[in-house]
Amino acid sequence: MQKAPAQATQDYEKYRSVLVRRQEELRQRLYAIEQDLERPRDPDDDDRAIERNNDEVLEELGTAGQSELAAIDAALDRLNHGTFGRCSKxxxxIDERRLDAVPYTAICQDCARSV
Structure with a gap:
């Protein structure tokens, strides 16, 4: 298991803070989506059709949020194990600019291009 470089080590707490904050935002958003999907539906046929369309959008947002949450959890795990900041491939x-843009990324830009 390789340790992250010294520069990334210095930034661990910065990235941990960003990741934990985003993790909490996503959990709140996913909870709100779940609550909205569980609310009683309108008995009017036209309104139910609109609600079904809205539910599809909410479900897509929920799926995307769950994927991002899983990536954040994995990044926090890498932070805890000292492998954060190294490409998993x-x-x-991993360039600091890439980590600043996508702090939960597990791969460097070169490997991302080859996928």
Whole structure:
């Protein structure tokens, strides 16, 4: 198991803070989506059709949120194990600009291009 480089180590707490904050935002959003999907439906046929369309959008948002949450959980795990900041495919250092843009990324930009 390779340790993250010194520069990334210095930024661990910055990334942990960003990830934990986003994790909480997603959990709140997913809870709100779940509550909305469970509310009683309108008995009017036209309104029910609109609600079904809205439910599909909410379900897609929920799925995307769950995927991002799983990626954040994995990034926090990498932080805890000292592998954060290293590409899980090639082992190279992930550029700080990439981590700033997508802090839960597990792969470097070169490996992302090859996918």
């Amino acid at each position: 090639c082992g190279d250092v």
